[in-house]
Each structure stands twice: as C-alpha cells, then as structure tokens.
Amino acid sequence: MSSINVGYFPGCSGLGTSMEYERSTRAVCRELGIGLREIPDWNCCGSTPAHSTDSALSAALASRVFAQGENAGIGDVITPCPSCLKNLRVALEHMEDPLFSARVEALTERPLKMQHSIRSVLQVMVEDVGTERIRGRVRRSLKGLKVVPYYGCLMTRPEKVMRFDDPENPVALDRLLEALGAEVLPFPLKTDCCGGSFSIPSRKVTPRLAGRILDMAGEVGADLVVVACPLCQMNLDLRQGQIRAGGIDRVLPVPYFTQLMARAFALPEADAAFNKLVEDIEPAFACMQRRAADIEAEERKAAAAEAEKARLAAERAAKAAEKAKDAGPDGAGAKSAGAKKTKGKADAGGGDV
Amino acid sequence: MKIGVFICHCGSNIAGTVDCAAVAERASTYPDVVYATDIMYACAEPGQDAIIAAIKKHGLTGVVVASCTPRMHEPTFRKAVERAGVNRYMFEMANIREHVSWIGKDIEANTNKAAELVRMAAAKLRLDRELKPKSFPVTKRLLVIGGGVAGIQAALDAADAGLEVVMVEKQPTIGGKMAKLDKTFPTVDCSSCILGPRMVDVAQHPNITLYAYAELEEVSGYVGNFDVKIRKKATYVDWDKCTGCGLCTEKCPSKKSYDRFNEGVGPTTAIIIPFPQAIPKKASIEREYCRQFNKGKCGVCAKVCPTGAVNYEMQDETVEVKVGGIVAATGYDLVDWKVYSEYGGGRYPDVVTSLQYERMLSASGPTGGHVKRPSDGTEPVNVVFVQCVGSRDPSIGRPYCSGFCCMYTAKQAILTKDHIPGSQSYVFYMDIRSPGKGYDEFTRRVQEEYGARYVRGRVSMIYPKGGKLMVRGADTLMGTQVEVEADLVVLAVGAEASANSSALAEKLRISYDGYGFFMEGHPKLKPVETNTAGVFLAGSCQGLKDIPSSVAQGSAAAAKALGLLSRDMLDSDPQIASVSVNRCVGCRKCIEVCPFKAIQEVDMRGQPKAEVIETVCQGCGLCNATCPQGAIQLSHFTDNQILAEVEALCRF
Amino acid sequence: METVCLNRSDDAFVKAVEDESGQRVSRCYQCGNCTAGCPMSFTFDYSVSRIMRLIQAGQKEQVLSSGAVWLCAGCETCTQRCPNEINVAGVMDACRHIAGRERKFGARAVSAFFKAFMDSVRFNGRSHEVGTMALYMLYTGRVWTDVELAPKILPKGKMPLLPHRIAGRREVAEIISRFKQGLSDPDLVRAGLDAQGKSAKEAVS
C-alpha cells in the first residue's frame, strides 16, 4: 500500500486543547503517505453531553458530520479522538435500525445515502500502515525512552462497537511505540478511566482517577505516559498540578503518540509541537539519550564478548577436526559441520551491531 | 381390527389446554376405532388397569394412547397391552403433551391438533403387524472409558461382581482430577488416602485390564456386542520392562517441561512418572519436550534405565476388544480462564487456579505442601479467593453453575489457615451453594472458626502494584466498592465438558448438550443410561458433580451394566428391516448403505437376494429409503404406514 | 431508611428504561461487577449495581433523583465486564435521558456542564472550551472553577478566546431545536413511518 486517502474528522479539541495532537497527526500522516481530506464545515459530535441527553440527538449531530462528508464524496473517515470515534461509531450502529434512523432523519432532515465507516488514527496506523512500515521510517530512534501506553477507556470499549484490540489489555499502541524504539513497560492500568469530562463539574474526580494512573506510571518507572485521547491528555497533563496537590510528587510528561512518531521520524519541531505540553518533555528526552548511550555501550561489549566466544569455539573445533582427521573421515565431517554452525551464529551477531 | 383409543388428561398437564373428552369423541369416528375414552392418568395403575379391562371387554386388537412423548412411556404401555394378551407392537402413541398441550394455550387449536395426531396414530396402527423379538448372545465384558473416581468406582463394582472390565485412560495414570486434590470437603480428609487404595485395586484386580495413555479410536456394533478399537499411544518406554524406579526422571536433562499433573506449578522432566502414587507406576516420555526427539541426540534415559525399557522407536498400537456394554466416565476440564484479561489473563504469576493451589497445598506436590508465591517464593499473608471464574457467566458461554467451587473454596480457605496460621483469606462469592450433607455447616465453619472473610460480590479487576496484587471488587451487601491488597489470588475456575467430549459422543452414538455434556436417557428416571442401549454414563461427563455424586453414579452405572450383562441372551428389537424376496432384484444398494453390516447377499435359486441379519439390524430404515424396488421394509415404519400417517393428515 | 413497598413497583418505568436502553434489566443477577469496576463509584449516592436493583424493583423516584445516573462517566467498564452482557452504561444513559425529560437533575453541576456544552454547540456548531466554561460558570455560579489552570494553558495558545463558528451552525441549531420540539419522539416517528408504509402500499396497488 503506497498511499491511503481518507476522510478526516479532527474533533473540536483539535482546534484548542489538543492542537499538538492535531498538528502531529497531520504531519505524521503526510510523512506516511496518508492523504487526509478534512470533512468540510464539520460540526461537533456532541460528545458526552449529547448522548447523555438523547441517543437520537447524539446520532443526529454525528449524522450531519457524515452528511457533510457525503457532499465531498467522503465515506470512510478517521478521527484522532476516541470520544468522537465512539459517538460516530455508535450513531452508525444505531442507524442500522430503520426506526432509529427515521428518528435521526426527523432531526437532520438529511438522509444519508452512502456507506460510512469511522476508525481511529491509531487503528489506521497499526492496521493499514503497520508497525513494520513505521519502524522503517524511524530516523531518530526512541531507544532508551521508558514509556507506558495509556489507551483510556474508550479506545477499545465497548468491545462490540469498537472491535479493536483486546478490550482489557490492548497492545496496538505498545507495538507502535516499540517500533519507534521505545521501551514499553508493562502497565496494568492501560484502560482505566481518567474521569473524562467530569473533571470540570467535580473537582475530586481527577486527582483520584488520573492520580492513580500517574502514580502507577511512576511506580513502574516510566519517563512519560503516552496517550491517544485529548480528554485523557488534558486530565493527566494540564491537571497534573491539581493531582500533585493531592500528594503525588512525580512530574510525568504526557505526549500524544503522534508527537513521539513525529520526533522519531525526525520531523520539524513545529510538527511534534512538544512546546504545547504543560509538563515539559525535554528532561525525559535527555534521560533517554543518556540511557541510550549506556545501552549502546553495553551492546558493544556484549557483541565483542560473543564474537570472542565464537572465535574460540571455532579454534577449538578446528583443532578437534585436525585430530579427527587422523582418526577417520566420518567423525571429521560431523565435527567440522558443527564448527560451521557456530561460526554462522557469530556472523549473525556481528551483523546486529 | 378393533382399535381402542385412550386420551390421557395427565392431571391438568394435558386437560388444561386440550379438551380430552372432545378428542375421544372425535377418535371414536375414525376407521376401526370401536372404543374411545378419556382417562385421568393413563400411566398410573388405575389407568393401565382401565386399558386392560377395555381390551378384554371390547375385544380390542390394537391400542392408541394419546398422552406424553413415546420416548417416556411407550415401554410402559406396551407391557400393559401385553398383559391383556395383545402383542406389544399392536400399540401406538400420540404425543399430545410435549407436542401439544405444553407448547400453546389455544384450547381450540390444541384440541384439533390432538385429534389429528390421534388419527395419524390410529391410521398407522391399522397397518401394524404382530412382532416377536429374537434373542442373541451377549459379550460379558464392560468397557469403562476414563479412570477418574467415577470410572474407578464403576470398574471396581462391575469387576467385583464378576464382570470382565477393560478400562481406558487417556493420561499415563488413572486417578483423574481427584488424584490432584490435596484434601476433600467437607471432611477435609486426604484425597490420595481414600483414592490411592482404590487405584491400587484397579491395578491388581484380576478382572480388570487397564490401558493407560490410551484412547478410544472406534466403536462399532451394538448393545451386547460392541467392537472397540483402542489406540495405545506410544510412551517410548516398554511398560512390561519398566519397574517405575524413577532413575530416568532423575537423570533427564530436559528439566523445563510443562508439568501436566501438577498444573504447571513448577517444571518437570521430559520423561515422567506423573506422581509417586501413579497407577500404573510407569515412566513415559512427553515427546514435545524430549531432547532425543527435538534435537536428535541425548539418550540419557535409555542409558540409565536398568531394565532397558526405553524405546525411542515405539509406535502407537491398536488393540481390538469385544464388549457388551460401555460406561463413559470422561470427567471434565477447567474453563480457559485466560479469557479474563481483567484478571491478568495469565500475565501475573501470583494469580493461580484452584487446581494449581491444590498442588501447592499437597505434601506430594512440587512445593512439598508449602504455600509459596510463584513470583518470589515468599509465604502469602493475604489470600484472595475469587469464585465463579468461568461459571455463571453467559458472556463467555458458560451460564451454568459448576456446582463444586463454593465447597472447594471453603476447603481451601480452611487449609490456608492450617498451613499459614497468620494468614487472612478473603472469598469473593455471588451465592454460596452448599446443598449437601454437612456442606452448609462447613461453609459456616470457615467463616466462624477460621475467620475467612466472605465478600458478596464479583471481582472486576486484579492488577499488580508494588509487589502485591490489587483486587478491585464489590461488596453488594454493603453496596460499595471494596479493594484488597493480596499476596496471592486463587481463582475458583469453573469446569466444562472435557476436551473432545463431542467427538467421543459421536463415536458412541450418544447425544450431548450444547456444552458437550452427555445426555442421559431421562433427566429424572434414567440418569446413568443413554438413548443408545448398552452405553451408560458416570460422573461429570454427564453434568458437573462432586466426588460423592460421581462415586454414586459410578456405582449406578455399574449396576445398570451388570443388569444388562448378567443375562446370557438379549432380546433384539423386532422393529427391523425385512426383505420381500419377490421384489428384491439383488442390486446390493441396501448392503452398501447399511451402517451395521446387517444385510448380506444370499443366493436363492441362482438369484442374488438381500437378507437381513435380524439380531444385527438396528432398525434405522436407511435401506428402506434406499431400495429402488420398495423390497426391503422396516417393520412398524413401512412405507405404507408412513404414507398412511401423511394421508390421515393431508386428506382432511 | 424507608420501607420499600414492593407491590408499588412502577412497571411502566422499568419498561421505559428497557425500551430506551434496549437492555433487559431482569438479566442482572446482582453480582456487583459493575460496582466493583466503576471509577466514579466514590462519587455516587447509589452504586451502579444498586441502581440496577432499584430499576428492577421499579423504584422510579429513587433512580431518577439519584446523583449516580448523572455522575456516570460512560467509560463502559461495567458494560465490558458484565457477565450477563448488559450494556450497563447504556442503562445509565437511558436513566439520564428519562431524568432529563422529567427535569430531574440529581447532580446539578454535571447537568449544568452538559447544558453549557450543548449551548456552545448550538451557538457555534462546534464546542468552544472557553465559551463552555463561561456558560458553565454562569449557570452554576462557580466563577472560580479551574481558574488556577488559566496561567498554565493560556500561554500555550491552546485556548482560543473566540469560537470557531461553522457556516452550517444554523443547521446544527435546528437539529437541537427540532429535538426540543419532540420531533424525534419514537411514537411520533413510528406513526409517520406507518402512514408512509400505508401510502406506499396503496400506491403499489
């Protein structure tokens, strides 16, 4: 697959609080040959407030988005925001029911004519682009960076609607970050809820829920928490001060995965837009570079030791073969084949360095 | 023909939605019907007496009873008419309960339908002929499939009564799941102390032949005379030579093999004797872990074996046995609990299954009976038990209760306190199911005397934090979320029908339910029989049950088998095929389709003709539907009879 | 605590919740898994499983006036782990719909935030963070909400003061207004469909 062309729904937060997600997503897609066609004059999907009011109202707002896409001939759409994704996906599911679909049309007065699909940017990255191609694009590996992936609650749930990855222990983002060179630490709270939009009406929610996530990330030794959801990012990053007031002392930067992709692809700094994060990420990168240097030194040492071992083994084998030559032809054949095998292994080891 | 028709009310079961008197009235107008009446309970003694009296009074030569399913009471009524001097095959039933009164409430429609079913039965009866059974000799040998506690009980009971028994066990040792248990509830007596001697009895009984590490390959034949093929899997050790000294298992260099018997608690070797009390106590090689097989060189076990029993060239071997009856006692397997990613799905070493915990508790287990955390070998203090993992969970297709987890969890909580006096157990449960002798008292003792904290609610998630496991649950009685910091979590994993049970059922030609459990003949009255004559069930293969129930069923199956095989001759069902020699053209089509090889070609004045071997024919009628001449007819289900039923229905 | 009279179960309410959510609440056997995993449980007056129980018992008043139905974050953890495959989050959503229609707001701050958000969408066609916050403060009188975050985020240029208004904002406003007029009411729409179906059949014959 050389190029992908797909409709794009940025979501409202992309214009404000998650503009770094928006910028890095566009830059990374450009780099990977994914053509994004923004839905013209798109509207808000209604988010939690709409589906909390009425399912048909929520679906009607989603339906207008798809109708706008239709006008531009767009059927397949991707979005970076899992909350938008869930609303749009649920709307499409519900609208398969004719009565529900008629209720939605009573609100929009714009019946849909095309087949529509909606997926997340993350899904396209792992399913269409694939981790191998991503690995191939890496110019500045994230080797030495210890990360935990935080998927949030909606990326994989509800399972029947999202149909993406394991709902309890997703690994798509893990694989993607590994492809960028980062060390992905096991993180048991990958899909725990951070409190979502309830951080505004209820002050006690974020310190407790987002706090628990940051706490665990710190405990497993992460340099940073990688996210894929604007709401999660805001709760974990912007509100980290509020959380710290609740007694958690660690500072953890919370970048979007697309920002790390932009950095690993060596895209311009404006594309990665790390300066938009509230908690500074640069100390984490500095730490990464120190660690990377240590790792490389270790690897060189190990490779040298391996090569030495292989050399000695080869020598021993050669000597044995010489001895065996006197003993008889059968034994010699067998032994020298063994020696060759060992040598081959040493060569492969050398190639890795 | 003089037909009598009896319409059963079955109390209100039928009469509630069928006007039985009206059905009887309509039946009295059907051809050859000379007597028709409705009756309160046809199957009860007064009902049977009334039928007999009517036969005598009206000189009836055929009887129709409209009541429940013939699968239930056809034999009952056949015996009754026979007592009145009418051939038992001059009898038909109309199923107006399961197929009419119980599936709809419209009295008009039900009454009409019942009357039509009676008309069909009467039309069929008019073409019935008197039939007489033939008798055939019985092979007095019983096959028991599965060497768990149910199979052992069945085998020993049958063997003690003088029957020859062949036992097939797919693992290298008998003992089944019970052999893995440390103690048993509610007495907390040692499992191997009570099972061990029974296992030895199996090995030493002169009437029992044991094929361990063997599987049933094929079954043919029929009740009284089954032909069975057993595949003895290659153990790569000649068991005639092996003394069970265990030297090979000490010296085997492949020390990281999966320990099946110990449920993977600690590794084992590639050549194994599953456990010290194994029966037979013989070594076998697990090929997938063996260096000789994987790398082509090693041979350590062969070198150290003092009797030269190891044989890497060994092949599977097939044994053929003739038996008269079969007891299936294939037990159960644990549900694959790894589908619960919220419990770690196998990623957290300190989350173990109940069966693994049994092995940890067992003095002969891999930890020597010391409870230790698999992660760091430390002794746990806070132990959380989670019940209903894989039970009562429609979302994974296991909506049923496994039946024994409540009890073994209580037992394990008691044992935990015994092993680690300073420990605290927490048990998450939904309902405590303890209907057995001394069972509920037992679940009270664990709370009152042993201080286990029972929490009514499911666990939503388990995750590691700081060397501990955080258990997020609910206490629905308090109405709150609860959290426990645990050192060890034991999942009371539910059970399911053992792997490949459906394939075995198909070999035995018995039915199984949607979960793979074998179907009993009747849920109440034929708990150990199946619908295939001569095949019986014992233990959890029929439905999950605890040890006492499995043992009881083992004995019951043995009793049923003995009842069958105590006779020298069996009566064959005369509802079999027969050939009209005039019509038969000797085309051999019937011979080709017969699944039982019950038809042979004979020469009749130079003409080839088909002939049915009466005691072999099972009465399926496949030949009847195949015969292009209509020359071979299945008695009691002839073409004319079935067409008469169709006609009785469609003409009106 | 008040005695609950079980004879006075509001069956119409149970049916309304089941219709609105498409779920069968009788499937719930009160295992508590939803409560066990609920991240918002600590803010609830009744735990989720209690809400399910109250719905089963037809205790309409207690359900609709509870704060819990409004404080559910819709994270779907309960739905994901329910052994009986009940979309519990969907049931909570349905209770919110019914409570909203009956103008019962058990958690004022939450419903006010929802209203502020929807108003922002109605005015602009898209949600506007600053505008939503301003409306929220106006509706609740909580003028100092998150004010300490302003110095962190404003210099980042991530909070534009002016909304992005879309060309089709009237269309969006009309969707919301038609909804308020009750045009998506299931009975009304069904009647309309039936009438159409009839006329279509007539046209054929």
Place this chain on the structure above:
Amino acid sequence: MSVLEGKELRIVGFLCNWCSYGGADTAGVGRFTQPTDLRIVRVPCSGRINPLFVMKALIGGADGVLVSGCHPRDCHYAEGNYYARRRLEVLKGLLPVLGIDPRRFEYTWVSASEGQRWQHVVSSFTAQIHALGPAARFTEAPEPARLGA
C-alpha cells in the same frame, strides 16, 4: 374441519426419533410456545425418509414440509443423516420442476437438547409458510401406491 379455518396451515414434520423428536420434547418440557400448525411424523432416523414421503405430502395437500434430523456426525445410527441430506437436497432442487415452491420444504438439524432451537425452527418455518400462503391444491391427488412403487 380440516385445518382450523384461516388460523392454521397444513404443515407436516418428519423427525428422527433420537435427536429432533427429542428436541421437540425438550421444547415442550421447557414450555417453549410454538405455533400449532405442525404435525409430527416420528421416524427412527432421517435416513429413513424417502423423498417421496415429502412429495406425497406436498402434492397431497400439505402447505409445508419440515424435515429435521441429528446434527452432522451426531447420528444415532452413525451416518443416516448424511444420506438424508443428500437425498433431500436433490429433492429441493427438483421441487420447482414439479411446480412446487421450494420454500415450502426445509431440512434442518436439531439435537435432543436444543429445545430453544426447535422452538425457533418451528416458529420461523411456520411464519415462512404463512408468508407463502396456502399451497395450490392439485385437482386429483395421485394414488400413494403409484408414488410408492
């Protein structure tokens, strides 16, 4: 009264004794409500069913015929249901030639434990036959003997 006028249609079922007849019993024991149209003819095995039975029923006045046997590989007589399936599939292809709508005949598998499945099979087949309406009656029903020969 032939069929309950306007309420019922004539549906004939041929069921094997071991699986489907048992499944219908299980449905009854479970009180799974079903339409009342169907009348069941019990045969030992679906392999006993001669396609001519089905044709005789359809020509003789049935509006629908339902055959049900054991699941593949689950036959009480080892392989009767294989033969049944082969024969009945041929029959289904033949029906249009005889001017009979093939939807009036269905062949299915129901095991003895599948009461709920049986309920579903009966309900949907009955609905299917009701949707097709009463079958056209042949003016003269052919003699059974002629067909059976």
